[in-house]
Amino acid sequence: MSQNAAPDFHIPEPDTRPSSSDLWFFSYLPWSLYNGLSTPLIPLLAIALYNADSPLIIAIIVAASTLTEVPFTIFWGNVSDRIRHRKYFVVLSFTATGFVLFAMPFAPNLVDYLLLNILEGVCSAASTPIGTMLLLETRRKHWWARDVGVFGLVSGIGSAMGLAIGGIFLYGFATQGSYSLGLVGAMQFLLLLSGALAFLSAVLAYAWIEEPEQHLDRNIIDLGGQLHRGAVERIRGFRKRVLHVVDLARGEAIPLTAVEILLFISLLLVSFGSQTFYGTFIFFLTAGSGANLGQDMVFFVFFASAAASTALFYHSGIAAERYSPKRLFIGTTWIRAALIPLFLLSGYYLVGRPGLMAVMMMALNANMGVVWAFTSTASTLFLLRLLKGAGNKGKALGIYNAVVGFGGLIGTIFGGWLYNVTDSATAYLVAMAIVIVGGLIILPIPLHQVPYSHKHMPVRGTSPVPRPSKPPLHRWES
Secondary structure, eight states: OOTTSOOSSOOOTTTOOSSTTTGGGGGHHHHHHHHHHHHHHHHHHHHHHHOOOOHHHHHHHHHHHHHHHHHHHHHHHHHHHHHTOOHHHHHHHHHHHHHHHHHGGGOSSHHHHHHHHHHHHHHHTTHHHHHHHHHHHHSOGGGHHHHHHHHHHHHHHHHHHHHHHHHHHHHHHHHTTOOSSHHHHHHHHHHHHHHHHHHHHHHHHHHHOOOOSSOOOTTSOOOTTTTGGGOOOOOSSSOOOSOOOOOTTSSOOOOOOHHHHHHHHHHHHHHHHHHHHHTTHHHHHHSTTTTOOOHHHHHHHHHHHHHHHHHHHHHHHHHHHHSOHHHHHHHHHHHHHHHHHHHHHHHHHTTTOHHHHHHHHHHHHHHHHHHHHHHHHHHHHHHHHHOSOGGGHHHHHHHHHHHHHHHHHHHHHHHHHHHHHSOHHHHHHHHHHHHHHHHHTTTTSOTTSSOOOOTTSOOTTSOOOOOOOOOOOOGGGO
C-alpha cells in the first residue's frame, strides 16, 4: 500500500492507538497459563477426587466445557457488538472464570464438579472472540496478519508454560516426599492457582485495555488467507482457534459446491476421528490398562504437543503457502492416523518401564502437535483456494470452525463410549480408520480449482511483486 492510498477503513487520526501500546496482549498471558494448567488438571482431579475411573465419564468432562464454549463464543461476541463495549466483557470474562475455578476444587460431588466445568466454559467463552475483535479494531488492516500471529503466539507460549508449571509442581511434590497436602490437595492447589491467574488477567486487562474509537462489523471483515497463521490451538476437548470472529447466524447463506461439501465432510471425519482418540487420552495415560503414568507425567506429555505445535505453526503456514495445501493436508492426516497405534504399542510393550514410557509418550505427542499444526493450516488454505468468491471467505471459515468443533465434540463422546464398552485398542483403531477415510475422500478434489497466491509470493515465471511501502509512523506508534 502506498502512502497516499485510501485507508482500509476510516479511523480518525491521530486518535487511533494500539490500546496503550501492545501491553494489553500480555493481559492474555496469565489467561493462557491458566488454559494450559487446567487442560489436563480438570479431568485428572475428577479421577483423583471423585474416583471417576470410567473413560466415558472423562470424555464427558473433556467435552462439557467445549459444549458450552461453541455457542457462547458466538453469543458473547454478538452481545459485545450490540452493546459496543469490548474491555468490560473481557474483564468480566476473566473475573467470572476466576470465581468458578476457585469453587471447583470444593465441589461436593462429581455432578456439581461437572456443572462448574460447564459454567467455566460459559464464562471463558467471551474472551476469545472479543479479544480478537479488540485487536482488529485497534490495529490497521495491514497489521492484522502479523498482530493476530503475535496474539496467537502469546497464547501458545502461555499454554505451554502452564503445562510445564503443572508438571514440575506435581513432579517435585511427588519426588520430594512432601505429602502434607496429599496428591489431591496438590491438584486442588493448582486449580486455585489457575483461578488466581484468571484474576490477574482481569486486573491487567482493566489496566491496559482501552475501548477502541471505532467498532467493526464482523460481517465486512475480509479474513482472507492472510490470518490463518493466527489460528493457534488450545488443548481442551477439541482445539479452539484464537481467531474466531465469524457469526454463522448473520449474512446470506453461501452456496457450497460439491467439492467444498466434500472437504467439509473430510474435516468432520478427521476431527471426529482425532477426538475419538484424544477425548480419552488422559484416561489412557493414567489407567493401569494403558500407559499407567503418574499425574505429573501427563502434564509433560501435553507440554510436548503444545510446545511443538506452537514452535512450528508459523513454519506450517509457509509450507502450506509454498507447496500444495491439499497434499500437505492429506499427508499430515495420514501421519496422524499412523501415530495412533504407536501409542497403543508403546503402552503394551513398555509396561513396567515408566521412565521410558513417559519419554515415548512425550515424543509421540510432540509429533502429534507438529502434525496438527500443519494439518490445521493446510486445511484452512485448501478451503480458501476452493472458494469461488472472496466475499465467501469469512462465512466459509465460520463453517470450518463449526464443522471442526462439532466433529470434535461428538468424537469425544463416541470415543469415551467405545472405550468404555470395549477397550482402548478397539477405540483407537476405529479412530485411526476414521481419520484415514477423512484423508481419502478428498483425493478426487482438484488441486487448484481456483488459483490462490500470496501477495508476497510471485506466481512461477513472473517477477516478484514489490513490497508495499510502509506508511509513516505517528507519535503513538514509535
